[in-house]
Amino acid sequence: MLLFFLIFIVGFLVVSCIVQSSNIFERLFLGMPIGLGLTTMLLFLYNSIFGSYSLTSVFIMVILLLLVSGAYFFLRVYSKERFQKLFKLDFSQVNLWVLAFLGIVAYLVWGISTKNLFFPVTSTDAVMGYDLLAKAIANEGTLFNSVLLDEDLVKGCGPRLMYPPLAPYSFSLAHMLDFESSKILTTFFYVSYVGAFLVLLTKISNLTSAMFFTFFVVIIPEMFAHGSFALTNIPASAYAILSVVCILIWHQKKDVSYLVLATLLSSLMLWTRNDTIFVFVGIQLAILFLMLRKKNFKYNLIYAASILPFIVWAIASKMMIPKELDSIFVDHLFYDSEKLNKLLDRCYTILTSKTLYGISFNLFIVVLLAHIVAIFKRKDNWFLLTILFSSLIGYTLIFYQISDENGFLFAANGGWLDSGYKRGLFTYVPLFFVYMSQSEYVKKGFDFIHRKLIKG
Amino acid sequence: MASKKTNKNSKKNRQKGSQKNQKQTNQKAVKKETNDKVPPPQKKKESKATPAKEKTANGSSMNRIFFNFIALFVAVIFIKIIFQPVDNDPDKFNVGYDWLMNKMLKGNLELIEQNPDLSTKEKYLAKGGGVDVDYLYKIKDATDSNDVLFFPPRYLLKKIGFKKIVSIAYATYFLYPRKVYYSDSASIVVPPDATKIVSFNDFGIDQNVEVPEVREQFMILKIKK
Numbered sequence: 001m002l003l004f005f006l007i008f009i010v011g012f013l014v015v016s017c018i019v020q021s022s023n024i025f026e027r028l029f030l031g032m033p034i035g036l037g038l039t040t041m042l043l044f045l046y047n048s049i050f051g052s053y054s055l056t057s058v059f060i061m062v063i064l065l066l067l068v069s070g071a072y073f074f075l076r077v078y079s080k081e082r083f084q085k086l087f088k089l090d091f092s093q094v095n096l097w098v099l100a101f102l103g104i105v106a107y108l109v110w111g112i113s114t115k116n117l118f119f120p121v122t123s124t125d126a127v128m129g130y131d132l133l134a135k136a137i138a139n140e141g142t143l144f145n146s147v148l149l150d151e152d153l154v155k156g157c158g159p160r161l162m163y164p165p166l167a168p169y170s171f172s173l174a175h176m177l178d179f180e181s182s183k184i185l186t187t188f189f190y191v192s193y194v195g196a197f198l199v200l201l202t203k204i205s206n207l208t209s210a211m212f213f214t215f216f217v218v219i220i221p222e223m224f225a226h227g228s229f230a231l232t233n234i235p236a237s238a239y240a241i242l243s244v245v246c247i248l249i250w251h252q253k254k255d256v257s258y259l260v261l262a263t264l265l266s267s268l269m270l271w272t273r274n275d276t277i278f279v280f281v282g283i284q285l286a287i288l289f290l291m292l293r294k295k296n297f298k299y300n301l302i303y304a305a306s307i308l309p310f311i312v313w314a315i316a317s318k319m320m321i322p323k324e325l326d327s328i329f330v331d332h333l334f335y336d337s338e339k340l341n342k343l344l345d346r347c348y349t350i351l352t353s354k355t356l357y358g359i360s361f362n363l364f365i366v367v368l369l370a371h372i373v374a375i376f377k378r379k380d381n382w383f384l385l386t387i388l389f390s391s392l393i394g395y396t397l398i399f400y401q402i403s404d405e406n407g408f409l410f411a412a413n414g415g416w417l418d419s420g421y422k423r424g425l426f427t428y429v430p431l432f433f434v435y436m437s438q439s440e441y442v443k444k445g446f447d448f449i450h451r452k453l454i455k456g
Numbered sequence: 457m458a459s460k461k462t463n464k465n466s467k468k469n470r471q472k473g474s475q476k477n478q479k480q481t482n483q484k485a486v487k488k489e490t491n492d493k494v495p496p497p498q499k500k501k502e503s504k505a506t507p508a509k510e511k512t513a514n515g516s517s518m519n520r521i522f523f524n525f526i527a528l529f530v531a532v533i534f535i536k537i538i539f540q541p542v543d544n545d546p547d548k549f550n551v552g553y554d555w556l557m558n559k560m561l562k563g564n565l566e567l568i569e570q571n572p573d574l575s576t577k578e579k580y581l582a583k584g585g586g587v588d589v590d591y592l593y594k595i596k597d598a599t600d601s602n603d604v605l606f607f608p609p610r611y612l613l614k615k616i617g618f619k620k621i622v623s624i625a626y627a628t629y630f631l632y633p634r635k636v637y638y639s640d641s642a643s644i645v646v647p648p649d650a651t652k653i654v655s656f657n658d659f660g661i662d663q664n665v666e667v668p669e670v671r672e673q674f675m676i677l678k679i680k681k
């Protein structure tokens with residue numbers, strides 16, 4: 001556990017350096033996902049330059065990261081006043097409404113984490129993909145190991161081994177430390193995600209509202225179930241959602257440090273799953289529209305840095321992995337109205353499924369329609385809606401480009417749509433609630449309730 | 457007179473908001489307070505204002521407590537409605553929330569509470585690992601980590617009743633770092649680096665292997681080198 005503690009401290013220090021005004025909870029909840037992400041990048045760098053590593057080398061690398069981030073923190077960021085302020089906790093906004101929802105959220109997170117830590121890795125995608133690769137990384141000390149370089153295994157695993165390596169590298173740390181399974185990483189990601197979501201949301205809405213919508217985000221049924229699976233969907237969605245919330249904080253508070261934090265989170269998002277590229281595109285579009293009048297593209301350029309890991313992995317995987325798989329995509333643009341209608345129909349069925357996402361979509365549509373005038377007349381939340389719609393439409397249409405020659409695109413229970421699309425929505429459905437929390441009337445309503453609960 | 461002037465000055469200076477003047481005024485005010493034994497008439501205002509303020513404060517405090525308890529009540533009712541059991545009725549708005557709380561989470565936590573000491577293998581079997589996981593553990597226990605294993609052809613494994621072992625990725629996950637090969641359906645060609653044959657129904661018995669005295673349906677056969 002010492003290794004994970006050191007990784008957490010690295011993340012804690014990095015967040016402290018990037019957002020100097022961040023509170024203790026932001027640093028605590030963002031510490032682990034950022035520390036893990038940076039560690040995996042360093043491990044990849046080590047593999048690319050020096051080859052295999054041992055557990056001792058991992059410790060040395062993490063300690064080096066710790067020294068660098070610690071040195072920067074103490075030389076450039078630390079001040080006694082700021083440090084004392086960090087531990088002055090303000091509970092003046094807490095009320096019984098918040099405590100009720102906090103209680104149930106804490107119970108749910110505890111419950112799913114208990115389940116997660118008790119059972120070993122059983123999900124097919126992990127067994128025949130990420131965790132298999134993680135075992136090989138742990139044993140051979142390199143990503144480019146006997147599993148990833150074995151043609152039969154790469155074919156047997158399908159596209160799972162083609163994803164960027166954040167998840168397998170992270171899981172491999174647990175195997176190196178001889179844990180019973182790698183699922184402790186899922187708990188690290190899940191707990192951090194829920195906590196950071198709540199804490200960051202309080203930056204742009206009051207605690208009463210933030211707690212209520214965090215509750216709704218936690219109880220998205222399918223996503224909640226994934227809190228006990230060693231897959232890539234929870235880490236990727238966590239990075240994506242937190243990136244978007246950080247971008248919103250930057251947009252509303254004009255605090256550039258949150259743009260930098262969002263850039264880091266997005267780079268880790270793209271270091272986890274390729275399909276999150278649509279979130280990157282959505283954010284770029286929103287920033288572009290925002291800055292188009294001023295013709296100031298500085299912020300687009302800052303955020304563009306987050307695509308680096310995506311490019312690095314695209315090159316590395318092409319060079320190293322013996323990929324003889326047939327591409328699942330149609331290699332040219334086409335128009336097939338029947339396929340498009342069938343696809344949109346199935347996507348709508350998935351999105352509105354109450355067993356998968358509860359009433360998330362219904363609530364979103366109600367709130368969106370209630371704000372239709374505000375959106376068009378006062379441009380209410382157009383920034384967030386640009387990110388949400390452009391990325392969701394892009395993500396949905398990419399499935400249109402997938403070939404259905406073998407019938408696997410529309411296959412029930414396990415096809416690309418029923419299995420893949422629904423998991424990718426983990427990134428977008430929580431953003432419905434972020435939008436609701438920011439929408440004009442809902443915000444006004446919660447401001448009123450919050451005032452009543454705090455001031456009477 | 458002098459003290460009145462200083463008071464007026466201090467008010468003007470405060471309005472201007474100039475830091476220097478504020479400092480001066482504060483210094484003068486401090487001097488004045490130390491000179492005058494009787495506190496300024498502000499005290500009279502305070503003595504009148506305090507009960508009113510207290511009343512408002514008490515009122516708002518009571519309101520706050522009242523609203524908080526109302527909010528708590530609403531929150532509890534809301535949470536209860538969200539997680540209300542619906543008997544798998546797909547038309548109910550909370551069918552997914554009911555599943556996560558009352559079925560998935562409750563069922564798993566009960567299973568954990570009743571079986572806290574399960575081994576990893578038993579946990580796999582509890583999660584539907586079936587005969588595949590059972591045999592993969594047997595193979596793992598009967599071989600060394602550096603062994604290279606040669607499996608029967610997939611059709612034979614399917615015929616016996618296996619579902620997951622037929623996948624090289626699945627088998628490798630449980631047997632890693634052992635390397636896994638599958639026999640071709642048409643003819644048996646043992647790879648040169650294979651060290652053991654995983655035998656079902658006498659598969660591989662005719663190869664260059666150490667045949668055990670008692671033959672069983674499942675055996676691990678050591679390849680002679």
